[in-house]
Amino acid sequence: MVSEEEVIKQYNEALCKFPKLERPTRVNQDWEINGEIDVIDDEGSFWDTYKVKIIIPHHFPLSLFQLHEVGGKIPKQIDWHNSLYCCVSTNARIYHVLGEECTLLNWLDKFAHPYLANHIVRKITKEYASGEFAHGAAGIVQDYEMLFKVKGEHAVCKKLKAICILTKCSRNEACFCGSGKKIKNCFLKNQITHKYMGIPFNQLCEDLAEIKFAYKIH
Ligand SMILES: [Zn+2]
Incomplete structure (x- = not known):
C-alpha cells in the first residue's frame, strides 16, 4: 500500500515540471490528482493545455498511474482511447523504461506528456508521431516482441511461460531475474518484488x- 508520505513526496517532485497539478486527495483507497498539463515541446513552445485526472493506485508500484483526460479534448472512441483511461503505453513498457525510477515525475515526463503531445500531432497530421501501437492484447504482443526480440504471439507466450509457469524441475534452474541463483533460492523466496527486464x-x-486468452493459446 503506497503511503501518504510517498504520494506527497512524488507529487512535490512532479510539481517542479508540472506546476498546474493540484494536491493529491484520497479517493477510496487510491489517490487522485486533478489539474492541468501544459504540452510544451523541446524548444519550449507552448502547444496546448489538457485537463487531467491522475490516479495513483493504492497498490503502486505494483499497479501503475492512470491518466484520465477530463476536458473533452481527446475523443472517447476506441481507436483514440481505451474506455477506462488513456492508453499511455503498455504497463510492461512503462516498467521496463522507468525501472527503479518509477516515479510520478518520470511517468509524466516520459509517458503522459508525450502521449498528450502525440494527440496534438495526430490532430494536425492525422498520424501519431511515432507510429501507432495496437490496443489491447495486440499492443502488448508488439511490445514484448521488441523487448524480447522475438516475432509473433507464440514466441512471446513461450518466453513469458518460461518465467511465469514454474514446474518441479524449474525450481533448480537459474532464476529469470539474472541473479545467478536457483529459482528456489531467489524467486520463490521473494515473489512480489521479482522482476524481469524491470517488469x-x-x-x-x-x-x-491476456495474450493466451486473446489468441486462444493454451
Ligand atoms: Zn531471482
Whole structure:
C-alpha cells in the first residue's frame, strides 16, 4: 500500500515540471490528482493545455498511474482511447523504461506528456508521431516482441511461460531475474518484488494470461 508520505513526496517532485497539478486527495483507497498539463515541446513552445485526472493506485508500484483526460479534448472512441483511461503505453513498457525510477515525475515526463503531445500531432497530421501501437492484447504482443526480440504471439507466450509457469524441475534452474541463483533460492523466496527486464512478475503473468486468452493459446 503506497503511503501518504510517498504520494506527497512524488507529487512535490512532479510539481517542479508540472506546476498546474493540484494536491493529491484520497479517493477510496487510491489517490487522485486533478489539474492541468501544459504540452510544451523541446524548444519550449507552448502547444496546448489538457485537463487531467491522475490516479495513483493504492497498490503502486505494483499497479501503475492512470491518466484520465477530463476536458473533452481527446475523443472517447476506441481507436483514440481505451474506455477506462488513456492508453499511455503498455504497463510492461512503462516498467521496463522507468525501472527503479518509477516515479510520478518520470511517468509524466516520459509517458503522459508525450502521449498528450502525440494527440496534438495526430490532430494536425492525422498520424501519431511515432507510429501507432495496437490496443489491447495486440499492443502488448508488439511490445514484448521488441523487448524480447522475438516475432509473433507464440514466441512471446513461450518466453513469458518460461518465467511465469514454474514446474518441479524449474525450481533448480537459474532464476529469470539474472541473479545467478536457483529459482528456489531467489524467486520463490521473494515473489512480489521479482522482476524481469524491470517488469514485475505479476505484470508478466497478467500479460501472459491476456495474450493466451486473446489468441486462444493454451
Ligand atoms: Zn531471482
